[in-house]
Each structure stands twice: as structure tokens, then as C-alpha cells.
Amino acid sequence: MAKRRVDPDRRDRIIEATLDLIAAEGVAGTSHRKVAALADVPLGSMTYHFAGMDELLHEAFTRFATRISDRFERRMNEASTIDAVKEAVVEMIMQDTYGDRDALVLTLELYTLAARQAKFRHLTHDWMMRSRRAFERYFDPDVARQLDALVEGLSIHRAFEPRDDDRELVSNAVDKLLREAPLHPVAPSPVDASITFSDELHPAVSMPARRLRTSGG
Amino acid sequence: MAKRRVDPDRRDRIIEATLDLIAAEGVAGTSHRKVAALADVPLGSMTYHFAGMDELLHEAFTRFATRISDRFERRMNEASTIDAVKEAVVEMIMQDTYGDRDALVLTLELYTLAARQAKFRHLTHDWMMRSRRAFERYFDPDVARQLDALVEGLSIHRAFEPRDDDRELVSNAVDKLLREAPLHPVAPSPVDASITFSDELHPAVSMPARRLRTSGG
DNA sequence: CCGCCATGTGTACAACTGTACTAAAGAATG
């Protein structure tokens, strides 16, 4: 009866369900059972596909951070003039990064995890690096760092306390930070595509996780 | 035998222990039992002094946010020239806000809570408002908001990824944001001391919490 | 002095957790 015997997307679905659940109830409120229910898989699938809760969280946040970074890079690469870059940055602050509540919650949950557990820190590290690299297509490294921080702060504050005149204020702040700053008149070289999330640092994180049964013998 | 029958600071000690524990293991890793052990009180004291976990967290974070805001305001009030203000802001980013890991973790945990649960949001709201008001002693409201956001972003990024040249970079960013900006040459009026954390919004939060026993007959 | 009652204490309980393990079902290979 509706026994889904072959289900190739199971892992994916579990990860997506995990992100949904974290967004809704936080890491604290996330359990194997709830994720299983949401992804419509039996509890046993959790421990089969993931070695433990930490691995599940790690994979879920890796996907989330990669997704956000990809979008960020795409937006930045599409811009071809400094004005277009400014426009893109403002746009990202206004809706992308923390535009929806889910993204804000997930980001903060990840930061919280990373702040306390070193094994999650490479996620935030890579995320920050990718956005800085993207900025460095147009600005020198120092300005890139400053801009990155401004985006972070404005995004968070705007997410908590949105106002009608936000766009204007954000745009003005970006302008001030970039004044006299742009060193590269326009994109010099495409972002190095080899900079990706370094999953190889956490090799245990890849595929089927179940311990080989201590095969009696 | 060492039965501390009178212990007026119990509540205080529990709250402090809670903050320590959250800093060490996060909200997720915080339990009545662990807090009780750390504060050296029996488990029963938890439910006697606080109606539940949420109230405990709320009180702990209220104390934390108040403490940070107080220090922030004091620093800002002590400055008497624009240069001194700039210096103070840089100094705060460099060590105060997220200077130690504990403060970073606690801040992020609070943000995470506030992002998902409305009942914690007035804490972050009041916190933001107080720091903006402090800035508004010297700058117009828009600049105050921009500066507040910059401080937020720089603090977080610096906490995750400290560098040797941070001070210079931070100072430069603050300069750029304040260029042509300071409208008030110097502090016009003291910060309104009546702006405090609005605990009265959460009246259940004050004192002894134990439900009156449904006293028979 | 007594007796009351806010305060402090220990324990029980039901709910929920992560994970290990047995067993089966079907795909893959010969």
C-alpha cells in the first residue's frame, strides 16, 4: 500500500524538509521524527541517509548557504556598470538576503551554530569569502569587506525593523561607502569559479552513512 | 547541612547562570537541570522562581540586552567631540559588542529567538532603539540608523573573521559614513533616560511565579 | 510563645529525544 520502494530523491527531500523545519521551529525544535514526518519518510531513513543529527544539519546549511551565495554571485556578475552594481546591492538588501522571514531565521540559526561549533564555521567563512570575492570584481578588497559588513548589518536591521524609507537610506549608505572608492572601473575578470564550499574538509558528510554492520563472522 | 534556607539572590544567580550556560551551550543546550546545577540550587527552585523555560530565557536576555545597552550609552555619553564619538564607535566594534565570544553567542541566540518568536522581539527592538537614540545625540536619525547597521555588520564579521588591520578598516568605514553627515556639532541634550526596556509589556515576567495551588475548597 | 505562609526542596511522571538494530523488499548481477 503506497510503499514507495524506490525513491531516489529521498536524501534531497529530507534536506529540504530539514531547512523548512529549521525555518519554522529553529534548530532547537528540529528532530529526526519531525523531519521524517515532513519529508514523508520513515524514521529509519534518517539514520540511514545521515550519520547523525549534526551531519543532517551540516548538509542542510551547506545547501542553504550555497543557494544564497549562488544567487548573490549571479546578481553581481550580471551587473556591468558601477551604477548597476550599486543597484544590485541595494536590491539584495531590500529583498534577497533576509527578504523573507525564512532566510533570516536560517541565517541566524547558522550563525549561531557557527559561533559555538567550529565544525560549522567553514560554512560562514566560505559564504563571506564568496560574497567578498564577488565584490572584489568591482572594488578593492578593503572596500569589499566594508561593503559586505554594511550589507550584513543593513539586512539584519531591516529584517527586524522594516520602514518605508529603507530603500533611500540603504542606497545613500552604499553611496557613501563607495564614494571615491571604486578602483576597478568595471569587472576585470570573472569570479573564480573554483571557489566553492569546501565540503572536502568534512569527508564524512557525503553519502550513505549507516555503519557497516559488524558482520558476524 | 549547608541548607541555605535564606538566599535573597537566588533569582539573580539563576539568571546569571542561565546566561553563562547559554553562552557555553546555546539556548538549545540549556535546561532547567543544567542551570540549577550551575547556580547551585535544587531543580525545584527553577519552577518556583520562573513560570517556565520561556520566562527564564526572557529574563536572562532582558538582563543581557540591558547590560549591553547601558554600556553602549555610557560610552556614547562620555564622548564630547565628534572625534571622540568616532573613536568610541571604533572602540566598541573592536572589543565591546562582540569582543568576547560569549557576547557574540548570546547576541546571536537572542536574534535567533527574536526572529522566530514575537514575544522576544521587543528585546531586540528596544536594544536597537536605544543605540539609535544614543547616536542621535550627535547625528541625524538617518545617519544614526546607517551607523547602527554598519556597527552591527562590522561587529559580526569581525567576530567571525578577525584580522590585524581591522581597526584601520573599521575606522575608515565609519569616517566615510559620517562624512558631511554630523548635523549636531556636539551633544544637544542627554539621552532620554526614560527609554528603557519595556518590561511592562510582559507583566507575567516579574516576581514569584508559582501558580497558586488550587487550594482545596 | 504560637501558628501562618512565603519560600525552598525532592521526586515522580509522561513526553520526547537520538540512535541502534532486526528484518524485509526489490535492484543488480551472475
Next chain:
DNA sequence: CATTCTTTAGTACAGTTGTACACATGGCGG
């Protein structure tokens, strides 16, 4: 077809949790 191995499924278990509640205690008003 027979066998092997990956994947799926169900369940059991030991541990931890928040909270309720019955009981002890001692300071204080009378």
C-alpha cells in the same frame, strides 16, 4: 533463475526533558 547488496521499514531502548506536586522549613505578625 539464484544470489548479493543497497535501500527501506519498523521498533526498541536508554537517556533527558519540562513541569507538577507533596512536603519541609523557618521568619514573622500576633
